Amino acid sequence: MRAGKPITVQYGGKYWYLSRGGITEDLSHGLVVNSVELNSCVVNAAEHSIYAYNDDIKNGYMTLQGGVRLGICGEVITDNLKIITVKNYSAVNIRIPHEIRGFANGIMSDIVAKNCSALILSPPGGGKTTLLRDIARQLSDAGRNVLIVDERGEIACCSDGVPSMDVGARTDVYTGGSKKHAIECGIRAMRPDVIVTDEIFGDEDAEILREAVGSGISVIASAHASDPASFAKRAFYTKLKNYGVFAAMYFIAFSDKGRRIIAYDGGGGSNGG
C-alpha cells in the first residue's frame, strides 16, 4: 500500500491491483489508500501500541501474529543521529507467510551429505524463508536438535512462544533480539546440532557463524542475492568462504515453469539444479 496510489497485490509471481470486486489487472479500478489510512493501518496492526513495536518500526518493519510482516516506509525521526521512530508512513508492505511441506525434498539428501551446512540465496520474495522452514522441519523430524534463530519471527512465526508453522519436533526457537546474542545463548544452553537462521548480512553475522561452526555446530542460513556470481563479490562472502562456514550453496531461481533450486558448491561453482 502506497499513499495516494492504488493498492497492489503480488500473487503467483504477478502483480495485481485491489479493486472493490477483488484483484484486477486494470489500474483504473484500483482502490487508492491515503496517508491517514496508512497510519491507521500501522496503528491497528500494532494493537494501538506503537511504543511496544517501536524498536522494530525503527528498523522498518513489524512482525505480527502468525509471522505476518509489515514493511514500513516513512519519515525517520532522529535526535543527534540516533533514530527515535518513524512517522508519516508513506508505504506499507504486508507479507503473509506460508508453509510448503516438501519444498526442500530435492536438496535434503545433498544437505545431509554435506553435514547440514548450507547457504540459501535468492532475490527478495524468492522463497528463502519457506525453504529454510522446511529444511528445519525435516532435519528436526529426522532426529537432529535444531535451533532456529528467528530475528524477525518469520521462520517459526511464534505466537505466545508457540510456533505457528511446523518447524519439527526437536526444534528450539529464539525470536527477536540479535543473532549474536541468540547464537551465543543457544550454543551454551540448548545443545543444538544445527542452527537455522535467516538473512545473514555483514561481518558481524559472518563472525558469529564462524564461532558456531567452530563449536561443532552446522549452520544453514539464507541471504539476499540476485545471483550467486554477484553475491560472491561481496566482502562478507569472502569471509564466509575463508572460514569454511558453508559446504554448499543453493540458489532459488525463477523461470516460466516456476521456482528451481540450483545447487552450487561452497566455492560458488554450479552443480546443476
Add this chain to the structure above:
Amino acid sequence: MADKAILTVAFCCVGAVIGYMFGSRLKKRSQYFADIDDFLRGFIGSLDCSMDTVPEIMAAHSSGSELLKNQLEACRKSIGNGTAPELAQGFLTKAEYALVNDTLSGLGKLSSDGERKNTENKRRKLEEFGKRASEKYAKLGRPSVKLGFLAGLLVSVLCW
C-alpha cells in the same frame, strides 16, 4: 396532628433518599477519577518495563468504577475490531468526557517517550477534574444524607 407527623416523616425520608443518591453520584465521580488516574499511572509505568500492549493493560486493570470498566472494555473491543471506540459518558460533564475520550482513544499511537509525555500531560489535566470532584464530594457528598433529611424537614414545616 398525625397527618403532619406522617407528612414530616415522609418528606424527611424522601429528602434523605435524594441526599443519598446525590452523595452516591458524587462518590462515584470521585472514585472514577481516582481509578482513571491509577490506570494512567499504571500505563505510564508499563512503558518503562513490560511494554504490554494497550489492550493487555486495559484487560488487566481492575477498576472499582463501573463506568471506567465499561469504557476500557469498549476501547479494548474497538482496538480488536479496528474501529473508533464509542465510550459511555455516564456522569461525566461534556468537558470531562471530551478529555477522557481523547485520552483513552489516543493511547498507543506514539513511541515510548512521546507516549509517556503525552499520557502524563493528559493525566495531569484529568487530575484537576479529579481534585474538583473529590472536593465536591467531601463538601457535599458526605453530609448529603443529613442535608437531604434537613431539606425534607424544612419542606414539611413549610407545608404545615
